[in-house]
Structures are given as structure tokens and as C-alpha cells.
Amino acid sequence: MSATLQPGSPLDNTMGSMLLGVIVSAVLYGISLLQCLFYFTRYDRDPFYLKALVACTVFLDTMHLTFVVHTVYHYLITNYYKTDALQVMVWSVSLEALPTGLTAGLVQSFYAHRVWRMSHHNVVLTGLILVLVLATSACGTAWVVLALRAGTYEKLLAISPLTISINALSSGADVLITVTLCFMLYNTQPASLETETMVNRLILFTINTGLLTSLCAVASLVSLIISPKTLIYASFYFCIGRLYSNALLASLNARAVIRGRINDVDSNFHIKTYTTRTMHVSREVFARPHRDDVSTAGELAVRIDRSTHYDDEGYGMAKYSPPKSPNLSTPLADAA
Known part of the structure; x- marks a missing residue:
């Protein structure tokens, strides 16, 4: 039995778990702020909806951390020694x-x-993911309403199936997204060694970012099933929001690294492949000049077209050609 259901019991698996969750969540919140600062200083040319998405996630992180800090302070400081x-x-x-x-x-x-x-x-695939996302959001909203009406932790046990459903739906959506992106990237036919390297980076990065949120959601789900009368699941659940925001910010901030140009401020990477013996890779880079190098307020646009032609023996002879018309971006470039 937990301390919230039986006065006099140790607080290790209830308030102690919540305290640990708050501490880890605060650390992850600091990392989110650092990534947010990096994003807005390096990717100022991103569309407005991406900037709004980042701002909303950081705002929600701040709101959540405020709530959980108030919770722990209420139980462990304000009502210290008050078992009721x-x-x-x-x-x-x-x-x-x-x-x-x-x-x-x-x-x-x-x-x-x-x-x-x-x-x-x-x-079909996108609709299935959105259905899981909407179902999770609907169940989460219902949980908040029912939890506010419950009033006590003992009555909260009555909605444990809903709590388990929320974690199960969220875990299913994370796993489906991660597996889908990795599968599509794996089936991409690289046009060159450079493109193949970028695909491998994308696959590894997708696994890493999706794995953390999935593992945290699964750990919260397992804790709920194994020990429903404790708050062990809270130590994991308090960190899920931070992991989502950090995964989003990491995927946005790592675009230049994935493309192999760490020092780029912003870039558009376009790849076009052909099924013939001639391979054409077009790269378009838009970067802001350094203040020390350019005194004007204008921007520098550089475009490099590189063509590789194969002779009869299969050896490639690389040469540079004049700029041509811009190439359309492919889904692979969008993934970066």
C-alpha cells in the first residue's frame, strides 16, 4: 500500500518518486532551453509554423514544470508531517x-x-498515426477532468484503466512513427556515398530520438500495471513532455550536422537521382556571410553543381558544370 492510501507508510514509492521525477524533469528543461536558444539563433530562416511550434513546446514545458514543482512543494513542504x-x-x-x-x-x-x-x-499510414495521436489527446483530456473530480488518490484508482490506455496509445504512436521513418529511410536508394551517409545518419538519429520517448512511456506503463497503488510511474511520466520537446528541438538543430555541414546557419539540401549510368547531384546552399568578411547587409548565395560521368571501365571522372535550373526537393531532403 502506498503512503497516499495508508497513513504512516514510507514515502519512498510515492512522494519520493515524484521528487525524483521533478529533478530529472528540471534537468531536461534546462537542456530544452539551451536547444531553444540554439535554434532561434541558428535557424532564423525557418518558416513561421516551425518557430511557433518550438515556442509552444517550450511554453508548455515551463507550465508543466511549474505544476510539478508546486505539487512536490505542497506535499513535502507546506503540508510537512500532515498525513491527511x-x-x-x-x-x-x-x-x-x-x-x-x-x-x-x-x-x-x-x-x-x-x-x-x-x-x-x-x-492510410498518416491517418493511423493521427488517430493514435487524437485518441491519446482525448483520453488525456478526459483523465484531467476525472482526476479533478476524484479529489483523492484512492478514488483515482478507479480510472487506472484510462491512465494505462493513455500510456499505451502514446507508446504505440511513438513506436509506429519511429519504425515507419526508419523503414522509409532504409528503402531510400542513395545516389552517392554522400547521400548514403546522410541516410544512415537520419536512420540512427530517428531511432535515438524516438527510442527515448518510447522507453519512457513504456516504463510508465509497466509501472502502472505492476504497481498501480504507488506513484512510481510519476517519475517517468513527469519526464515524457521534456523528452518530446528535446526530441523535436534536437531533430531541428541537427539538420546541418546530418547534411554534413556543421557550420551552416541554414540550408536547403536538394537531391535528385537518375536511373541511368549518369548520376547528377545538385547541392544548394544559402548561408549568411560573416560580418568580418562582408560589410554589406546583403546575403551570399552559393550554388555548386557537380556531375559524375562513368566511362566504359566504370571509373568516374568528376567535373564541374555551370549552374542550371533549381532541382525540386525530395522527401529525403525533407527528412533532414
Whole structure:
């Protein structure tokens, strides 16, 4: 039995778990702020909707951290030695699920849009992901309403199946997104060694960013099933929102590194492949000049076209050709 259901029991698996979750969540929040600063200083040419998405996730992270800090302070400081207060759910512990659910929904919708573009507008696959995202959001909203009405942790046990459903749906959406992106990237036919390297980086990065959120959601789900009368799951659930925002920011900030140009401020990478013996790789780079090098306020645009032709023996002879008309971007470039 937990301390919230039986006065006098140790607080290790209840308030102790919540405290550990707050500490880890605060560390991840600091990393989110650092990544947010890096994003807005390096990728100022991104479209408005991406900047708004980043701003919303950081705002929701701030709101969530405020709620969980208030929760721990309420139980461990304000009501210290008051065992009766441990039975009552403070308002902040119920509302903290709202910003977490909104953050997860926004980030998963962003990845669903990426799947939509890379799958050449696959309605069934993208629709399945969106259905899981919407179902998770609906269940999360219902949980917040029911938790506010419950009032005590003992009554909260009555909606444990809904809590388990939320974690299961969220885990399913994360796993489906990660597997889908990796599968589509794996089936991409690289046009050159440079393109193949970028594909491998994308696959590895997709696994890493999706794995953390999936593992955290699964750990929260397992904790709920194994120990439903404790708050061990809270130590994982408090960190899910931070992991979603960090995964989003990491995917946006790592675009230059994935493309192999770490020092780029912003870039558009276009790849076009041909099935004939002639391979043409077009690269378009738009970068801001350094203040020390250029005194004007204008911008520098550089375009390099490189063609590789194969002779009869199969050896490539590389040469540079004059600039041609811009190439259309492919889903692979969008994934970066």
C-alpha cells in the first residue's frame, strides 16, 4: 500500500518518486532551453509554423514544470508531517497532465507530417498515426477532468484503466512513427556515398530520438500495471513532455550536422537521382556571410553543381558544370 492510501507508510514509492521525477524533469528543461536558444539563433530562416511550434513546446514545458514543482512543494513542504494531506490530490498534480498531453500531441503531429511527406502522401499510414495521436489527446483530456473530480488518490484508482490506455496509445504512436521513418529511410536508394551517409545518419538519429520517448512511456506503463497503488510511474511520466520537446528541438538543430555541414546557419539540401549510368547531384546552399568578411547587409548565395560521368571501365571522372535550373526537393531532403 502506498503512503497516499495508508497513513504512516514510507514515502519512498510515492512522494519520493515524484521528487525524483521533478529533478530529472528540471534537468531536461534546462537542456530544452539551451536547444531553444540554439535554434532561434541558428535557424532564423525557418518558416513561421516551425518557430511557433518550438515556442509552444517550450511554453508548455515551463507550465508543466511549474505544476510539478508546486505539487512536490505542497506535499513535502507546506503540508510537512500532515498525513491527511497526502490523501488529497492537489489541483496541480491533476493539471500537469494537460501540458504533457499537448506537447506530445504537437510533436507527434509534426512527425506525422514528416511521414506524410516522405511516404508520398500515404493517407492510410498518416491517418493511423493521427488517430493514435487524437485518441491519446482525448483520453488525456478526459483523465484531467476525472482526476479533478476524484479529489483523492484512492478514488483515482478507479480510472487506472484510462491512465494505462493513455500510456499505451502514446507508446504505440511513438513506436509506429519511429519504425515507419526508419523503414522509409532504409528503402531510400542513395545516389552517392554522400547521400548514403546522410541516410544512415537520419536512420540512427530517428531511432535515438524516438527510442527515448518510447522507453519512457513504456516504463510508465509497466509501472502502472505492476504497481498501480504507488506513484512510481510519476517519475517517468513527469519526464515524457521534456523528452518530446528535446526530441523535436534536437531533430531541428541537427539538420546541418546530418547534411554534413556543421557550420551552416541554414540550408536547403536538394537531391535528385537518375536511373541511368549518369548520376547528377545538385547541392544548394544559402548561408549568411560573416560580418568580418562582408560589410554589406546583403546575403551570399552559393550554388555548386557537380556531375559524375562513368566511362566504359566504370571509373568516374568528376567535373564541374555551370549552374542550371533549381532541382525540386525530395522527401529525403525533407527528412533532414
